[in-house]
Amino acid sequence: MRLKAAPVLLALASSFCCAFAADQCLKPTPKNPICAAPIPLPSLATVFPPPKDHPTASIEAIRNTLALYPFAIDGKNFAALEKIFAEDVVANYSAPLNVLSPLSTVQTVLEASLAPVTTHHSFGTQLIEIISPKIAQSVTYYQAAHFGGGDLVGEVAYAYGQYQDTWHKQKDHTWKIVYRNLVYMSPLIGNQAVFLPQN
Secondary structure (H helix, E strand, C coil), rough: CCCHHHHHHHHHHHHHHHCCCCCCCCCCCCCCCCCCCCCCCCHHHHHCCCCCCCCCHHHHHHHHHHHHHHHHHHCCHHHHHHHHHHHHHHECCCCCCCCCCCCHHHHHHHHCCCCCCCEEEEEEEEEEEEEEEEEEEHHHHEEEEEEECHHHHHEEEEEEEEEEEEECCCCCCCEEEEEEEEECCCCCCCCCHHHHCCC
């Protein structure tokens, strides 16, 4: 069984990390402020230069803004996502949610898809680069646990991946996400039936 499954797992892993590798745009620039394709996993360690004189205040503002995301999702306060995402955000959450836009759609779809579960999101490795005074990019590793309800109390589905976010500075000087790629680093682990409505 394991020998037969190995090619399937390798194919899945390749699709997770390299599905958009043909897109040569690896980071936004002032002339091309959004890169729609996720950065392939092998490129993450080399596409970002070592920090030089990047403004600490902007980096911390982005880090603290992104930290609101687990609070909003785990607290089911989807209205608070307006503090994180721009109104015209495009968010590629990968299958099965796929590309969501604008903000109101992100809020509605996330609320509906997570209604059957309670969640725990946590962030790990993170890199934030200030590309220009008004453009930034971040890559954040995340883990998300989805706890079943009703007949599936005690069952969990785990997700491991990255949020690759493009940020634009707003007129009120806050930073908000204008484009997001959710890149899964493995298939979901655990009982995916927790996402189905329960008694």
